[in-house]
Amino acid sequence: MIPLDASTLNASGLPWHVRVLDEVGSTSDWLKQNASELPTGTVVFTESQTAGRGRRENRWIAPRGKDLMFSLLLKPEAPLEKWPRITTLAALGICKAIEAELPLQPRIKWPNDIYLQDRKVSGLLAETVSTREGMRIVLGIGLNVNALDFPPELNATSLLRAVASPVLHEIDRNALGCRLLGALHAEFSRIDEDYTSAIAEVRERSWLIGRQIRCRVEGHPTHGRVLDLNEEGHLIIAMPDGTTATLTSAEEVRDASA
Incomplete structure (x- = not known):
């Protein structure tokens, strides 16, 4: 297992402030608790999350050191009523990062899941938080990268499992994380002026249309x-x-x- 490294994750030169925590209850809860002391653009990754959450308070379960679990502190450059678009743009960014790194075709299961081969590989949860500087978004993302074993009831998969390559035994989480941060930054910039064309790209990757x-x-x-x-x-x-x-x-x- 190659550990997560903040300097490698932040190698894109984009305005992210990356931290790596060895273990935390929830990266999103940690960001919400510390949001007033942190700059916008802070990203917190962890090797182990003991109380990760999805929608409706569902737990996000991942083995230590296998996957990517992180949260971002955001202030979108758009009116408040357009902030809900962040989840859609984040889903598109995750798909593009996966497509750029691996021979896979991820699909977006509205409103906040990413599927591979009809199984869940990623989930997102956006929450608003009040800070001394005003409202912010805490966006939590979980991406199954190298885990191989999942309880059947979860209907889950990972990138490594989906690739199913006899020569690929571990996906570089640092390289993938850096790619993700670049893709997310690019997609978030479309929240206002370019959102219509972004939706066209989301439509092409929709898992639900026709179902x-x-x-x-x-x-x-x-x-x-x-x-x-x-x-x-x-x-x-x-x-x-x-x-x-x-x-x-x-x-x-x-x-x-x-």
């Missing part, structure tokens, strides 16, 4: 077929009664055929 889904919206179950994404990246679905609906948020989005 029948079941989900919960504000606690109520619903289902339909995903037709498209709108200009904000929200789901447009065909309902059973022949009407269409736009989902701006939802819980438990699942492939109805699974």
Whole structure:
């Protein structure tokens, strides 16, 4: 195992302030607790996360030293009402970084998961936090890199497992992390002026378009077929009664055929 190294992760020359913690409860919780003392652009990686969280307080489980678990402190250069776009842009950046490093075709499972070969490889969680300098976003990202064993109920995979190369035994997490930070920086710059073209690229990588889904919206179950994404990246679905609906948020989005 090659340990994470802050100087290598920050080798892109971009305005990130990278830290590596050996172990932490949650990188996002650590950032939220220390946000007022940290510069915008702080990125915290960890080798081991004992209380990682996903959406709906689900735990993010990863073995020590195998994967990438990190959080970013952000202040998007856009009006507050456009800040929710960060999750979509981050998902696109993760896909592009994977595509640049490996012969894989990641897909975005709205609203905040990345899939490879119909299995989850990455998850994102964006939260707002108030600091002395105003509102910020804490964006947590988990990416399965070198782990090989997953409980069947998680329906998960890793980059190493998906590549399935007999000669590749470990993916360089430092190189991949550096690539990720570069891709995220590039995509975040599109939050205002270039968001429409970004959504076109997200659409090309959508895992849900064309699928029948079941989900919960504000606690109520619903289902339909995903037709498209709108200009904000929200789901447009065909309902059973022949009407269409736009989902701006939802819980438990699942492939109805699974």
